[in-house]
Amino acid sequence: MIKDITIGQFFPGSSPIHKLDPRAKILILLVYIITLFLVKNFFSLLLLFLFSFICVLISKISAKSVWKSIRALIFIVIFTAVLQIVYNKNGTVLLKPFPQFDFCITSGGVFTAVFLVLRIIALILLSSLLTYTTSPTMLTDAIERLLSPLKLFHIKVHSLAMMMTIALRFIPTLIREIDIIMSAQKARGAKLDAGKFGERIKALISVFVPLFVSSFRRAAELAVAMECRCYTDGANRSRLKVMRFALRDYLAFFICAVIFAGALVVNYVPLCQSLLFERVI
Amino acid sequence: MSLLEVKNLSFGYSRATPFEIQALKDVSFNIDEGELVSVIGHTGSGKSTLMQMLNALLTPEQGEVLLEGKNIHESKTSAYEARFRVGLCFQYPEYQLFCETCAEDIAFGPKNMGLPPDEIRERVKQAARFVGLDEALLDHSPFDLSGGQKRRCAIAGVMAMRPKILILDEPTAGLDPAGRSAVLDMILHYRQETGATVIIVTHSMEIAAAVSDRILVLNQGALVFDSTPAEIFSHYEALVSMGLNVPSFTKIIYALQKRGLHVQNAYTAQAAADAICAMLHAEETSP
Secondary structure: OHHHOOOOOOOOOOOHHHHOOHHHHHHHHHHHHHHHHHOOOHHHHHHHHHHHHHHHHHHOOOHHHHHHHHHHOHHHHHHHHHHHHHHOOOOOEEEOOOOOOOOOEEHHHHHHHHHHHHHHHHHHHHHHHHHHHOOHHHHHHHHHHHHHHHHHHOOOHHHHHHHHHHHHHHHHHHHHHHHHHHHHHHHOOOOOOOOOHHHHHHHHHHHHHHHHHHHHHHHHHHHHHHHHOOOOOOOOOOOOOOOOOOHHHHHHHHHHHHHHHHHHHHHHOHHHHHHHHHHHO | OOOEEEEEEEEEEOOOOOOOEEEEEEEEEEEOOOOEEEEEEOOOOOHHHHHHHHOOOOOOOEEEEEEOOEEOOOOHHHHHHHHHHEEEEOOOHHHHOOOOOHHHHHHHHHHHOOOOHHHHHHHHHHHHHHOOOOHHHHHOOHHHOOHHHHHHHHHHHHHOOOOOEEEEEOOOOOOOHHHHHHHHHHHHHHHHHHOOEEEEEEOOHHHHHHHOOEEEEEEOOEEEEEEOHHHHHOOHHHHHHOOOOOOHHHHHHHHHHHOOOOOOOOOOHHHHHHHHHHHHHHHHHOO
């Protein structure tokens, strides 16, 4: 149950996607998401969808894990689709199941539903690929680097990144701890897995109080341990792994730029769409 | 009929994934009323998994646990009741204290049992006495206590349920020698007064040797030995090969035996001293 949480799960590997500079991956993902929400026609969307699909193939992440990340949001996907089909009144009427009601399924509704589903899945595919192929430490490191211009505004980027790293690091530890505390309280008859809703909520207090206490204890211990190793905040800390853009990163930028530009051109130049339509239909 | 009968228990974690672990393999044993049994084993040998099955926190994949002849995993109700009849005190129980006062924390178990307030008060007082917790401390917050006192308070919380079987997982872990012997004395005292059955899970061979009637040895999920301390500690090499130690006195005796001296096996300080004296005496009389 509680062990099934897979936030920021990372699958080590040696695919080209794994080897990309995490900063490149974040930037590409950002532009990808923006493009994804700008495009309004099927051809561009299909292009972006294919792009994310091929990325997943290259990364060699198992279909099962990819499905897991989609499954987590399947409710939202279905909900949007149903909402569109039921409420969208554009286009021609395809089906009117109840003549007495003003309810019908239109071509516009079906079209938008399929479009939105594809868009959300394309979004999930590439976003989950980022966490699947990048270790949490690399990720926060990259975020720190990307946000470093904010230092100009006296924002402590390094502290923020360190907080993120520590938070990510402690997720599995805390999950294990919750598991132990829950078992211990259950051993004293706490109704955590059975009983009425109210009783369960009450029983949760017996889990959260010890969890908070131990989290503070851990935090204090960690702070002492860091200070013992002369941790100072931010300034002039060197690092073990210095990130540098390599040839493959520039190559990735180039390929993605071409694809995203292609999608936008098809989207914004009306001529392209009509040309494509003629070819296909 | 034994008080507790464990038959062919098997259990695995993370089935059908690359992280699959076979935690228990076909474990069977009996525990009689009033016995004090120690369970020893290397880290990851399945001790904690086994203990969580005895009070039905975990359901075995195969096999059954019979408490007074009844399968505790039979239904949800029987599993819930088993938690009160087999009291399980986890490792480092002081990290599970959560109430505003010690008394309330000790009363948590009895309250969940649905006992009347008078009975609960009486049980809290008795449990506090068993663990040697001063009655004045009962109204204090458990977070104000010292480490050893917190541990006693937590153990009292399990004792207050008056379980037929009390299971203590590493009750002396992380305590100094004085605290360790205090906790052990407390367990022995509790057992003497209530006649309850006690199971102690431990890494410490000295503790297992000193207090138990019987010792169960687990290795990689399988029960390898189930016998008296004397018998168990005569398997010196087998224990060492499992990554376990033997009491230091057994080690001394073993070293003497290796040198060709005829010393009797022993596993406590007194027995070892007697054995060595007997050996010296024998050497003097027959040169």
